[in-house]
Amino acid sequence: MTELIAQTPLYGAVPRTIGQTTMTEVDLGWLTSISPYAGRVPAAGAALKAAHGMAWPSAGRMTGKDGARAIWFGRDMVLLAGPEPSHDLAEHAALTDQTDAWTTVQLSGDGAEDVLARLVPVDLAAANFKRGHTARTQVQHMNGSVTRLGADSFLIMVFRSMAGTMLHDMERAMASVAARG
Known part of the structure; x- marks a missing residue:
């Protein structure tokens, strides 16, 4: 009998370091979208x-x-990353399991902002996009999310089906930044 083994979207392809920038796959645990019912955001x-x-x-x-x-994920919508959601949330919001829907990487190191500047149409300069800031945006031509984790560290999420494309686009942008230096 064949034994199936679960693998992450970028299994075996990362971590990848090019120049001073490193991309690693991140397991955020449970991913649950929380969409409050009408008028229930405070609750x-x-x-x-x-x-x-x-x-x-x-x-x-x-x-x-x-x-x-x-993580803010749109108007009146949050992505809970990490814990299994409490059942108490279901009284106030629709909960949708997103765990297998996303590919998540952390891009870190000197030049991470420059790499993302080639891929994301958002000003991610530290003066404007501080730690804890997040944006739902395009990552090259993919819908995604970018969150600043630290001075030179970002969390990038795209749909799981686009994992290979994201890897390709990130590697090209990382190589472009490394070639400058």
Whole structure:
């Protein structure tokens, strides 16, 4: 009998370092979209805080910490990353498991901003896009999400079906930045 083994979208392809920039695949744990029912954003925020200890993020922001984050994912929508969602949230919001839908990488190192400048139509300069800021945007031609984790560190998410394309596009941008230096 064949034994099936679960693999991540970029299994065996990363980590990848080109120049001073490194791309690694990140396992965020459970990924659950939380979409409050009409008029229930405050109640969903209170339930999120009570159950998982993090505030409902404002537009373009992330709350929480490594292992348990709430990432703004659109108008009145949050992506809970890390813990299995509390059943108490279901009273106030529609919960949808997104765990297998996304490919997530961390891009870090000197030049990470320059790499993303070639791929993302958002000003990610530290003066404008600080730690904890997030954007739903295009990553090259893919729909995605970019979140600043630190001075030279970003969390990038695209749909799982685009993992190979993201790898290709990131490698080309990383090589372009490395060739400058």
